[in-house]
Amino acid sequence: MAEEKKLFKVTIDNITIDVEPGTSILNAARMIGGDVAPPAMCYYSKLKGSGGKCRTCLVEVAAGSTADPRPMPKLVASCRTNVMDGMVVKNITSERVIDARAGVVEFLLLNHPLDCPICDQAGECHLQDLGYDHGKEGTRYEFGRRTFHKHDLGPYIQLHMTRCILCYRCVFTADQLTNKRVHGVLDRGDHAEIATYIEKSLDNDFIGNVIDVCPVGALTDKTFRFKNRVWFLKPVDAHRDCPKCSGKVTLWNRGDEVYRVTARKDQWGEVEDWICNECRFDKKLTSDWVIEGPTKVSRQSVISQGHYVGVKRPKETLGEVLEGRKPRLLMDIHDVSEVNKPNIELSKIAGPAHSDDFSKK
Amino acid sequence: MGRKLLLEKAHVEGIRTYDVYRREGGYASVEKALKNMSPDQVTEEVKKSGLRGRGGAGFPTGMKWSFLAKPEGVPRYLVCNADESEPGTFKDRYLMEFIPHLLIEGLIVASYALGSSRTYIYIRGEYAWIPDILEQAIAEANANGWLGKNILGTGFDCQIYVQRGAGAYICGEETALIESLEGKRGNPRIKPPFPAVKGLWDCPTVVNNVETLAAVVPIINLGGEEYVKIGVGKSTGTKLISACGNINKPGVYEIDMTISVEEFIYSDEYCGGVPNGKKLKACIPGGSSVPILPANLLFKTAKGDTRMMNYESLSDGGFATGTMMGSGGFIVLDEDQCVVRHTLTLARFYRHESCGQCSPCREGTGWMEKILKNIEYGKGKMSDIDLLWDIQRKIEGNTICPLGDAAAWPVAAAIRHFRDEFEWHVLNPVESQQRNFGLAHYADPRPVPATA
Numbered sequence: 173m174a175e176e177k178k179l180f181k182v183t184i185d186n187i188t189i190d191v192e193p194g195t196s197i198l199n200a201a202r203m204i205g206g207d208v209a210p211p212a213m214c215y216y217s218k219l220k221g222s223g224g225k226c227r228t229c230l231v232e233v234a235a236g237s238t239a240d241p242r243p244m245p246k247l248v249a250s251c252r253t254n255v256m257d258g259m260v261v262k263n264i265t266s267e268r269v270i271d272a273r274a275g276v277v278e279f280l281l282l283n284h285p286l287d288c289p290i291c292d293q294a295g296e297c298h299l300q301d302l303g304y305d306h307g308k309e310g311t312r313y314e315f316g317r318r319t320f321h322k323h324d325l326g327p328y329i330q331l332h333m334t335r336c337i338l339c340y341r342c343v344f345t346a347d348q349l350t351n352k353r354v355h356g357v358l359d360r361g362d363h364a365e366i367a368t369y370i371e372k373s374l375d376n377d378f379i380g381n382v383i384d385v386c387p388v389g390a391l392t393d394k395t396f397r398f399k400n401r402v403w404f405l406k407p408v409d410a411h412r413d414c415p416k417c418s419g420k421v422t423l424w425n426r427g428d429e430v431y432r433v434t435a436r437k438d439q440w441g442e443v444e445d446w447i448c449n450e451c452r453f454d455k456k457l458t459s460d461w462v463i464e465g466p467t468k469v470s471r472q473s474v475i476s477q478g479h480y481v482g483v484k485r486p487k488e489t490l491g492e493v494l495e496g497r498k499p500r501l502l503m504d505i506h507d508v509s510e511v512n513k514p515n516i517e518l519s520k521i522a523g524p525a526h527s528d529d530f531s532k533k
Numbered sequence: 534m535g536r537k538l539l540l541e542k543a544h545v546e547g548i549r550t551y552d553v554y555r556r557e558g559g560y561a562s563v564e565k566a567l568k569n570m571s572p573d574q575v576t577e578e579v580k581k582s583g584l585r586g587r588g589g590a591g592f593p594t595g596m597k598w599s600f601l602a603k604p605e606g607v608p609r610y611l612v613c614n615a616d617e618s619e620p621g622t623f624k625d626r627y628l629m630e631f632i633p634h635l636l637i638e639g640l641i642v643a644s645y646a647l648g649s650s651r652t653y654i655y656i657r658g659e660y661a662w663i664p665d666i667l668e669q670a671i672a673e674a675n676a677n678g679w680l681g682k683n684i685l686g687t688g689f690d691c692q693i694y695v696q697r698g699a700g701a702y703i704c705g706e707e708t709a710l711i712e713s714l715e716g717k718r719g720n721p722r723i724k725p726p727f728p729a730v731k732g733l734w735d736c737p738t739v740v741n742n743v744e745t746l747a748a749v750v751p752i753i754n755l756g757g758e759e760y761v762k763i764g765v766g767k768s769t770g771t772k773l774i775s776a777c778g779n780i781n782k783p784g785v786y787e788i789d790m791t792i793s794v795e796e797f798i799y800s801d802e803y804c805g806g807v808p809n810g811k812k813l814k815a816c817i818p819g820g821s822s823v824p825i826l827p828a829n830l831l832f833k834t835a836k837g838d839t840r841m842m843n844y845e846s847l848s849d850g851g852f853a854t855g856t857m858m859g860s861g862g863f864i865v866l867d868e869d870q871c872v873v874r875h876t877l878t879l880a881r882f883y884r885h886e887s888c889g890q891c892s893p894c895r896e897g898t899g900w901m902e903k904i905l906k907n908i909e910y911g912k913g914k915m916s917d918i919d920l921l922w923d924i925q926r927k928i929e930g931n932t933i934c935p936l937g938d939a940a941a942w943p944v945a946a947a948i949r950h951f952r953d954e955f956e957w958h959v960l961n962p963v964e965s966q967q968r969n970f971g972l973a974h975y976a977d978p979r980p981v982p983a984t985a
């Protein structure tokens with residue numbers, strides 16, 4: 173008789189699901205999806221040992237398990253805490269979590285240069301998304317921001333240490349994907365930095381993946397530097413026969429021109445298959461690749477703005493979180509205001525809406 | 534005069550050498566434990582003694598030992614934490630320097646109880662001269678059959694190794710210590726798993742403080758039940774206190790936890806009072822991480838009871854009106870000291886020592902230091918005080934290791950009890966650069982709430 177696997181029942185923000193023992197709270201929440209999934213800036217499912225550092229994924233455990241229903245006194249990092257049977261977790265339904273998370277976002281942005289206008293990561297930066305979703309409008313920090321002595325990581329990878337959030341993902345990548353790690357963290361505390369020891373450049377077939385795992389613009393593609401804005405490019409899935417890696421990539425095109433090659437990423441922004449440096453940096457002709465079709469882009473992403481093919485609607489969990497109650501619309505602007513002429517359907521206007529379209533005449 | 538169990542013989546001429554130490558009754562506990570007791574009986578005795586970890590957290594040692602996982606065929610390790618880097622704490626140094634064999638003896642007994650055949654002493658790098666003392670003691674213990682193969686014919690093998698750290702406070706945190714011992718960067722690990730299950734080289738490991746392990750010697754010699762009788766309640770045995778700051782006789786004292794804080798500061802046997810006839814303003818009784826108390830909460834608890842030098846009494850009132858025993862780093866501040874400046878000094882320390890792994894501690898410690906610097910140098914705003922409070926609140930409890938909490942607590946306690954001194958700095962930017970706030974009302978008797 174096949175032994176039936178016992179599943180654990182876990183309730184996150186009032187939504188209950190069954191997951192296998194050994195699943196982290198974060199991954200359980202991701203199975204539910206939508207807003208219930210905590211933001212994760214350092215955890216990366218493909219990198220062993222990652223997570224626990226950024227503290228954006230903190231959640232409240234309101235009941236430890238059926239066997240021991242006591243709440244956990246501190247908020248826990250959901251990426252590094254496994255579910256127990258009967259656990260009750262509060263993420264967006266916990267005031268404590270929202271407060272602590274706003275604190276973490278503020279800490280992460282404290283020394284960040286906010287140089288998005290000149291940053292190649294803008295538009296696909298997880299810190300931008302995080303700040304937008306969970307941060308406050310302003311900062312209370314009145315001091316000069318941190319600067320670093322510049323390190324050159326070689327011809328392919330650009331390091332902007334000032335933007336780094338020290339998630340350690342690139343260190344794990346260098347450690348786990350390449351055979352000789354020369355990349356790591358030097359110094360400690362708020363003066364800790366990602367670098368190579370004594371200015372060694374990174375020359376390894378798979379080191380380019382550090383660019384894809386970096387949630388911010390600290391590690392970017394030098395061959396794409398300042399070439400274009402990601403939201404002006406169309407991502408298409410493509411592949412080639414590569415002796416070193418899977419050869420499955422996303423090309424970032426404008427017209428027929430390949431501007432950039434990255435690994436394919438899933439809905440959590442994680443690389444699906446690691447790719448080699450040759451695919452990433454040296455194959456920049458359409459003829460190098462077999463095109464499969466447009467990449468599916470999350471509707472939330474700014475990249476979807478120029479590219480409505482293959483856009484996926486994110487899952488809407490609010491109804492369930494509120495246990496069937498409808499979110500209370502405080503004010504429907506269309507009901508009370510005629511300013512925007514509700515009879516005008518934006519989608520029917522040719523080109524972007526203009527003040528002429530709403531003229532009072 | 535209180536009873537001494539650890540330092541009683543520390544000043545016998547030549548006690549550092551094996552011959553004198555042995556002549557004074559040394560290594561009796563090893564004989565007793567290895568010949569007459571099973572490892573579990575040793576653990577049981579330590580449990581009975583009520584010994585609490587002397588490294589800071591005060592966790593019951595016997596309980597910690599009994600949590601150690603014991604899977605077949607997997608080595609287990611005992612690691613002695615001699616990283617002692619908490620500002621104000623220098624008791625382990627004293628013990629290791631003056632009576633090193635006591636630690637080695639305790640380590641052998643503890644290793645036997647836990648089944649550790651390779652035991653490590655991880656010592657802070659700045660204690661550069663002590664490894665030699667320890668290694669000498671280890672060599673002597675080896676030469677006399679207390680270490681090595683088949684000790685006392687029991688079949689138990691044990692060796693002790695000394696490893697120096699490289700100068701990081703964070704490597705005193707037990708999992709950072711383990712990482713460092715493994716030759717890696719000293720970042721605390723994310724728990725669980727706890728060292729009792731996966732510690733050094735992923736094997737079950739116990740990390741204990743120097744003083745904790747030394748205390749195992751008198752526990753075995755006297756028996757757990759006798760040990761409990763020294764002390765009160767859950768504060769059993771004796772505790773080393775390293776006293777410093779504005780006192781007449783700074784140094785390391787062994788107390789039996791039945792004396793009051795006032796007596797400890799003013800009696801000639803211990804600190805000998807505050808020099809130059811100055812008045813006492815504040816005190817941090819357990820190392821830099823524990824909350825600072827103003828004089829009027831130091832000698833008497835909020836309920837009006839005399840505050841004693843033991844775990845329970847020092848923490849009476851919680852963080853609102855109490856503090857902690859911590860590691861026993863006793864720092865006394867007289868009326869000439871500035872609490873703002875003092876808090877800034879601590880904030881700088883924690884900012885500098887943060888490992889930088891987790892965002893709240895990495896960023897928050899630096900931010901607190903900068904704001905405190907502004908206030909101290911007359912550039913602060915009233916809103917800065919509330920901001921400091923909010924920052925420490927957002928660090929505390931949200932970090933990987935307790936260094937975050939340790940950075941938050943001193944700031945919180947300083948604002949809680951000395952808010953007017955902070956405000957005075959803000960309101961008197963010029964005057965605050967010329968003189969100190971002074972004693973103010975911090976020693977005035979507090980009204981004791983009437984009890985029904």
Ligand SMILES: Cc1cc2nc3c(=O)[nH]c(=O)nc-3n(C[C@H](O)[C@H](O)[C@H](O)COP(=O)(O)O)c2cc1C
Nearest residue numbers: 586587588614616617618705706707741742745935
């Ligand atoms: C930042 C930090 C520094 C620490 N430093 C020390 C230290 O120097 N010595 C020590 O014994 N314990 C230190 N500890 C406590 C250890 O993590 C651990 O709790 C202790 O060694 C356990 O020993 P005990 O149970 O015998 O007290 C530190 C903890 C933290 C969070």
Ligand code: SF4
Nearest residue numbers: 336337339340342386
């Ligand atoms: S460079 Fe990027 S990936 Fe590496 S630690 Fe910094 S933020 Fe993380």
Ligand code: SF4
Nearest residue numbers: 888890891894932934
């Ligand atoms: S709390 Fe501070 S010292 Fe501890 S792991 Fe986090 S950053 Fe490092």
Ligand code: FES
Nearest residue numbers: 215224226227251
């Ligand atoms: S994602 Fe969990 S702590 Fe960073």
